[in-house]
Amino acid sequence: MFSSIIGNETAKDFLRRMIAGGRVPHGLLFAGPEGIGKREFALELARAMMCRSASDGEACGECPICRRIGVFELPTSEKGEDYDRVFLSDHPDVGMAIPFKRNLRVGAIRELEREANFRPYESELRVFIVNDADKMNDSSSNALLKTLEEPPSTTFLILVTSRPDSLLQTIRSRCQTIRFAPVAAGEIEKLLLETHKLSADDAAVAARVCGGSVGRALSLDIAQFRAMRELMMNVIRSAVVTGDLSAMLQTAEQLNDAKNKDRFEENIGILQTLIRDILATSKGAETSQIVNADIAGQISELAKDPNAAALSRWLIEIEELLASLNVNVNRKAATDKLFVSMSA
């Protein structure tokens, strides 16, 4: 049931009305930040369309159809060819294509095109979810476009993406876009406390630093996060107070070592929120308005005598660094450059 997913009440109401009124378009684009439950919404839409006890646009959530729709066996293999297919759920009329690394392979989209043309097996319709649709290259996009141009009357496609602007305009124009928003920290905190074994302190921190992403909050390793945040606070202290560039460069090395390199973006993101918090605090923000509220004391210490111009410049440089990661930039060199600039 949609009511079992937290947040995005407006999108829920909209989808319920659309389903109840029998007005679900054949192409849908679910857009919104990473980890806020877009895929769950897509599966829930499939349930609401197929469940035989559905009412007012809500599936029952309990019948075998509803249960089977959520069950997928997805590959963990490192071989690209293993992803050249559509993965059907335990219900054979619901399937999804998923990317391999940074690519949604054309093989997967061609398979989707074939599957989309089959008659439903069990239900009256078929629903296919295209995960991380922004990871399609030109050939994948063109293959998908063919399916979107003339979808069989029984086929519904849901494209899921955190970067809708990266999709071809021709694809976007054939889909109805539904936007999903980050989930409020209070709601995430409540969920963490109800369903997971986090202390109240840890749940409060996780709910705030996850940026509205339930997925991120659930998978966050709190101890690791706290350790990395301490490291990033030291980078800022070095830049602002001690001017210790060699300590900063040591941290740059650490950020790129084998243990941390897979979380590079995330860790730079921690630095980013700390700088934003310092800047906001220096402009009079209350503790409740900052992300790292649990270390508000340390934040306001650094915000006492701020160089607002420098802080804003760092934020721009961090944005540039993050954007450059899409092209194969040398991360260590880019981090050194950022830290040298911050210490200047």
Ligand SMILES: [Zn+2]
């Ligand atoms: Zn059901």
